[in-house]
Amino acid sequence: MKIGCVTYVKGLARILSLERATLPLIKYPQVSPILVKNLHFGIKMESGTIKKHSSCDENGEGVLIHNVVKKLESWAPLSLAASWDKVGLQVEPSGHSHRVNRILLTNDLTEVVVKEAIEKGPFGMIVSYHPPIFRPLSTLTSTTWKERVIRACIENRIAVYSPHTAWDAVEGGVNDWLASAFVTEKVRPLTVSKTWPQVNAKGGKLTHHLEIVVSKSDEQLGSFLELLSDCAEEMGTHIHDLKDASDNTKVITFVCDEDCVHRLVKCVKSWPLKPLHLQFRVNKYEQIPLPGFGEGRLCTLKEPLILQDVVDAVKSHLKLSHVRLAVAKDLDLDSRVQTVALCAGSGSSVLAGVRADVFLTGEMGHHEVLEAVHRGCHVILCEHSNTERGFLRHLVENKVLSNLFDGAVDVIMSSQDKEPLQVV
Template structure:
């Protein structure tokens, strides 16, 4: 069995740092270590020592390396394991076990592989339930992805740009296809874009609110423009694992319970039922059962066959655990309070804009102190509503939403909708490029812009 690590340079910690850390293991753990190149190391080890070595790599701090992979082969069988954290998708796992040997980076990538990278950077499960994210247009003829165009909005001008560079994939932050179509015709401009993408063989992908929610994503980038501070999520994201229900009921004796359990085991997924038994003095057995929501009907049917159990049955949905650092909007208590005027200038620089709209809070001036800030990219009124902060920063709010904030003493900075988002494309370009081979070019659209201009 061998374990092969692909290490990438870091200014502070070169690849040799991790290699030396692994070699700190006793020599009995592996038969030899080969430095294939300055970046790739192969360790040959026994099956019993594989987990010890891989766990040692996992314990290395994330900044020791940008990305890495490992493969192992035993008895002609390939195994694959993925180690990652949805709470920290922008912190690449210390290493990834894969069924594909990475002795050198791939020369090209297919669409499926690129989509897997995008999912790793910002899981689509973090998107809001109302959103339309993911792959929106898929070419009928697959071809290697060589050119990716990043844009905030897919417009006719951006499509011209994409076709001119023979683009293979457009990543449009806002989904160009949002509401269902009953027909594809030339009358509607969004349908025209979909038709052009199909005819040109260009795939279209939209991340939208998954970028907003993910830790280290768009909203974290937006609030960084004001200054450092203690940042909290305004609308916490929850784990996307399958929802579960808890069923509680009472069986008169052990025989009745065994019959109920027997009926449950007749289902195809009987192993998904987990239950605990609490015995009472009268030999009655109070049961607490957990099951996936998809199996709820089967469980209730099995319980309903018993009169005592069905009469005592209660059902509650199990709350999913929060994904720390993920969710919509951000709130920060600044390390160093600043004036509204300073906050305004910082956001102009951060967003790359010469002008911003400002509504001063009641009894506030440009010299008023800002200790806390709440942000939400795009149209953030619904997320910011009711949040206590000295300053709101978002793309757009309605006239009356601004008045509500101002009346409570909160000042508001508006940049126009997409101007609060577009600057993140530069950040994401670097993150995406780090996960792609040199043969794939990532380009930020030059035609993309907010439709509203301050003249």
């Protein structure tokens, strides 16, 4: 019996189990997307019944997964993410035709969220703000909850994408949403993101400018240029410029990454029939700042507020009944606040050393809080994901992501995702 894209099949012995399928071992979190072959349908056990889900790839509905990823990255490039982060496509169903017409959006990809995706599916993708594959997994068994989560996504052909700190840093992202709790005169990143001036068609960073200078009169020039062009093509690059100089030389220019520079130079030096008079000139580009993009935010309020009003504004914006507050040494709830430094999630490292009247974040260590209050800075802690989840609701309620896909993909907020800590 088939209902839509969901088939109910009885008889556990007749269903290909995960253990019999060919699955990769994830030794490093960078090993993604996870490709699983020969597993065309996911399997879910529920009260002795096997639920088999397809992602409706075969009916041509929705957007191809790689186009979904391109759209997501066009809004918040992964180059904005912190160097330590594990962002991007983490689970990719096998085959090249996986389509997405519904996305489940969640702050954390937990077992209850995966269950929701399966029961309310089909969902072609889960966008999990926090990356579920962050620390290395050595197996994909039922032993740990993280393994079970990833295994369930693979079984049910649900792609998983995580933007994390790219959404923190992007202008109009998580931290700017958190700053909108206040009426501000100015908001700027605490640390400004930087980018390379040029990227290739695949988004790779073009960090170096390489010039190879040869004599125009060299009899080997023609064959040298042909060999050089072929070599560059094999490396995924090409000659960017070819021009004559006034000193009877020809300048061959490449714009590429550092690895390509080393390979080109090594390749050229290894050729027996290379020009006699050969020069290499290499320059490294400087990264350029991206105003409005970066870690954290420093907010200058349009009008000063007392601390109590700042706390009330935060609680209202985050829809919280309680927050944790550390009042600065020798000050009180009526003290004047002009500046707020904030960082969604865990702000200890981003806020360290920043001068502001208030620190606003999800969590900080005990000693970092002590340091702040003794420097005259109040600290408001809201618990980690409480400073992030509201932004995801904003994306759904204001159709930010749906508009990104021109309405071709429905984006739905998880009803099961929640902050694990609560005040009792």
